[in-house]
Each structure stands twice: as C-alpha cells, then as structure tokens.
Amino acid sequence: MSTSDLPAIAPARPDWLFRFGVAIVAVVTVLALIGPHIGPYSPTLTTPRVAVPPPGLTQIPGLLWGQITGTLPYPPHWFGTDVSGYDVFSRVIAAPRTDLVIALLANGLSLALGVLLGLLAGYFRNAGTELLMRVSDVMQSFPVFISAMVLVALAGRSTANIIIALAFVYTPIYIRLTRAEVMAQTARGFVEAARALGQPELQIALRHVLPNSLTPALIQSSVTIGFAILLTAGLSFVGAGVRPPTPEWGLMISTGANQIILGEWWPSVFPGIAISLTVFGFAVLGNALERRYAGG
Amino acid sequence: MLSRYIIRRLLIGVVQLLGLTVAVFFLIRILPADPVSRLVGMNASAEAYGQAQRQLGLDRPVMTQLAAYLGLAPGQEAGLLQGSLGTSWVTGSTVAAEIAAYLPVTLELITLGFLFAFAVAVPVGMLSALRPGGRADKGVFVYSLFAGSQPEFWWGLLFVYVFFYQLGWAPPPLGRLSPMTTPPDAVTGFMLIDTLLAGRLDKFAEAAHHLVLPVAVLTFVLSGPIIKMVRQNMARALGSDFVLYANAAGLPRAIVARYALRAAMAPSMTLIGILYGFMLSGAVLVESVFSLGGIGQYAVRSVLAFDYPAIQGVVLVITAISLAVYLLLDILHALIDPRIAY
Secondary structure, eight states: OOGGGSOTTSOOOOHHHHHHHHHHHHHHHHHHHHHHHHSSSOTTSOOSOOSOOOOOTTTHHHHHHHHHHTOOSSOOOTTOBOTTOOBHHHHHHHHHHHHHHHHHHHHHHHHHHHHHHHHHHHHSOSHHHHHHHHHHHHHHHSOHHHHHHHHHHHHOSOHHHHHHHHHHHHHHHHHHHHHHHHHHHHTSHHHHHHHHTTOOHHHIIIIIIHHHTOHHHHHHHHHHHHHHHHHHHHHHHHTSSSOTTSOOHHHHHHHHHHHHTTTOOHHHHHHHHHHHHHHHHHHHHHHHHHHHHTTO | OHHHHHHHHHHHHHHHHHHHHHHHHHHHHHSSOOHHHHHHOTTOOHHHHHHHHHHHTTTSOHHHHHHHHHTOSTTTOOOGGGTOOOBOTTTOSBHHHHHHHHHHHHHHHHHHHHHHHHHHHHHHHHHHHHSTTSHHHHHHHHHHHHHTTOOHHHHHHHHIIIIIIISOOSOOSSOSSOTTSOOOOOSSSOHHHHHHHTTOHHHHHHHHHHHHHHHHHHHHHHHHHHHHHHHHHHHHHHTSHHHHHHHHTTOOHHHHHHHHHHHHHHHHHHHHHHHHHHHHHHTHHHHHHHTOOOHHHHHHHHHHTTOHHHHHHHHHHHHHHHHHHHHHHHHHHHHHOTTOOO
C-alpha cells in the first residue's frame, strides 16, 4: 500500500506544518549539541532556591532588563526550580542531548541490523531466513514496554543498555519493512539483468537491491526516533530508565509528579511540553517524508 | 472453514507462547541482575545467601529450573503444565492470584479507553474523509498526528492539575475508589461491574468518577492513530468502484457513506488489535499517575524487584491476551469482509 494508490481524495498536508516539523527537529538537534552549556545553571547541580515558581508574566521584562544590564543577584529561574533545587530551564534544554543520543543510536542500530537482516530474508528465501522471520515474530510479540523495562532494569540502568533495549524492540519492524520492499524490488528487471551478466548473488543483493530498498526504512526512522524518545521518557518515568540526576524529560516529569497535587506545576509541565512538541515534530517530519518519497 | 482456521491459529498461538516463555526464561537469567542479593540485602552472610539461593531454586542448573517451571518435573513443584505460574519472590502469594487481582483493573481501563476512542474517532475520521482537503480535514489530520505522539503520563498529570487541583471536578488521583470507601467484593475484578453486582449505585458512581480522567487520557492518545487509519481507509473506500457506481445510481450520500464505512472498518481492525496489545503494558504510565493498581504497575514492581516468576507470569499472560485479541479481531475482520474466506 503506497500513497500513489490513493485517489485524489488524499488530504492536503498544510505546508506550514511540514516547516514546523523541520523547525522543531532542527531546534532539538541544536539543543542536543549545545544545550547543556548554554543554560544559566548547570543541569546536574542544585541551587539553594528550592521549589521556586517561574516568574510571572509581568516580571519578565524587568528580569530581562536586569539580565542584560547585569544587575541581578543571580540568573533568573525562567522555568522555576523543582523540589530539590534544580533549575528547570537548564535541565529542560540539556535533556535533548540525553534523549536524542539514545534515540538516534537506538534507531541507527536497529536500522542497520534490521535492513541487513531484512535484505537477507527477502532476497535469499530459504529455511534459514524463514527461521529468522519466526525469531523476529517472537521478538515482536514481546510486550513492548515490559521487554524494554526488563532489559534495562536487569542489565543495569545505563545509557548503553537503554539503547540496546530500544534496538531490540525496533529491529523486527525494520526487518519486516525491508523484507517486503526487497521482495518487491527483486521482482524488477534489473535483478534479472544482473543475473544474466553473471554477477554473484550476494553482490546483486548488496550493490543493487539494497540501495533501492532503503526508502521505507528511512522514512520510518523519523517516526521511530520520536517514539524512542517517548519510550525513554516513559521508562525513566517509572524508574527503569536513566539514572538521576541525568537531565531527561521523563525523569523530570516523574520527580515533579508528586508536587503537582500540591499545585507546583512547573517541574512537570515544561519538560512535558518539550517532549510533546519534539515527538510531534518528528511525527510530522516522518509524515511529510512519507508523502514525498513513498510514491513508488 | 472458519473453525479450522481458528484451531490452526490457536495451535500456532500455543507454540508461540511456549517459545516466548522459554525465551523470557533464559533472557532474564542471562542478564547480570542478581535477585538473591536483592532479597537478602548487601550485608548478608555467605550462608544466608546460599540459603536464599536454594529457596529461590537458583542454585540448580538452568535446564532443571526450566523443567520445573514448565511442570515437567512432577512430584516437586507445580509448573505451567499443571496450571501454576509459580510464587512471587516478593510477596509469597501465587503469581496467578496476583495477576488475577491486577489484570482486570487494566482491562477495564483500556477497554473503556478504546470504546470511547472508537466512538470519537470513527465519526470524525469518516466525516473528514467525506470532505477531503477542507479546513476540518486539515485540522483533524493535525490533531491525529499530534494526539498520537503525546506522552500520556504527562497528559494525565496535566488533567490532574487542571481538573482536580484547579477546578475541583475530579477526585484526587489516589486509586479506583476513595481511600475511605471499602471496595465491594471482587467478583469479576472490574470495579464498575462489581459495584453493580453488590447493588451499590453510590460506589458505582464513585468508581466511574475516578475513571473519568484516566479513561479521558487514554481516549485522547488512542484517538490519534485510530482517526488517521479510519480516514485513510475511508478515503480509499470512497475511491473504489462500487462507491462510484452507487453515486452514479443516485443513492443518497448518507447511504453511500455507510457502505464505504463498512469497507473501511475491516482493515482498521488489525491496527486496533496491535494498539490494544501495546496498551496492555503501556497503560502502566497512566496507572501510575492515578494509582489504579493494574498489571502494568505490577510488572514495574516485579521488574524492579527482580521477581523472576512474576516477570515470567506477566509476560506470559499479557502475550496470551494479545494473541487472543489478534485472533478475535481477525475473525471479526473475516466476518465483516465477505471477500475473506478461511
């Protein structure tokens, strides 16, 4: 099923939406590179001011002026501080590095593995690849959240283990996608032509079929990266993810959760807005790529 | 023959479950976590450690442990073949009893969430496919992308802050009933049903009141992908030949839309099954925020405590339910779509 099958009744994707998605992904990438350094405070050190709310709207111009003229006793806490005294703003802009690195590496790993295995399974269809598909099915029938939790908690809560756990979850998807595309591509004429020229099978698979079969996997990557961020945040929220005091949006929401019923909304709301917009940006980007490139 | 298909699927399902159980069994034993030291503490003596290890059965070779778990070593302990899921290393009660207590909570939550999401998503998806490219369609499209990418635990907290703290409309997120209320006898485990069975309409209202926010969160998040899929399938159905013929024959729009809807519903069933399976374990996030005490929270507790039998039990049960749901939806699909004959 590709978008070219759809009649002209497909909805028009508003162009501003696509630009919005690109903008968000760009901002998050920039923050991943420089975020931990540009905040007014260190993201992993506490300040003496505990549970301070963010400044009211009327105070902001005065604070900005004070910041520019350098007359403030300490840099303002734009998003307030949480119950331990961490500056929320500095941690919110430092978190993309944690989340994006995990998401990109996990996606890269599962993409590389999944595409390669999918290529083998789709091109050389024998008993071995059938076994591979059954194993992949079993992997895919693990309940996603629980298997990620089990892998991280039992292997030790480190960034590397989170990446491996996420890769475990996402690889079967790439295997399945690539295998379907490879099977479609193999039926095309250029494979038969290459065989007629006497090229060895493996070379045909790697040289000709593989580059033509990458499109669905690459389009899926954008969405997968977004969901990897959500999964990391969810794992950290229940305590099976990154360790404190690593700045990570899900962890921040979790520590702020206890304070919300007391009315202290800022430690949880700002990281949540950040996740919300970021994953939305990746989803939009993935959707725009799908419309552009999945036409054939 | 539909019945033969069902039997074949059930048999395959059993094999899959077995494979999964063995896989999980080895997986958690390969990982470096040490449940024995978790149980006896850091400062335990070597004898205490050894005793605990014997108690948990971890001193035996792995294959012996597997045989015992599967129930292939009769006369010692009951295993899977005898219908036992083992005993929790944390609480000491049987895993089966604990899962039976926690599972209905989650099932109640997600089933309600799916029902409402379905009730909202199908009309919205259908209407936006009938007026493609319009402003409503674009808005719905953006909404579906947005809703499907949201962290539901954060929205749960947001709802608590707005509807409980600010507006006072919702009860505090302290469980399925108020801590002051004694729950009714657990007949089915579903709070809404049990309160009705006990004849207590006030408790029924209270349980429903406590469910409003968590179900609303799930409905919001689930509506995204369901709307997207309904809209896509509906647009495809509207472009097919039989709709063209119906329009050419002069049938009213409403009737044509109904025909197209039926054609659109069938492929949507698969996605709903996948979402349901995902939500079984994914609902833990919403459960934690509202302290509902469902199987997701049980899974988290078991994982963090390295409670192997409980982990195995949870994975087994959740996968079994997912497979059953997939089968059910495939049957439904076959019933709706006359082109599919097994």
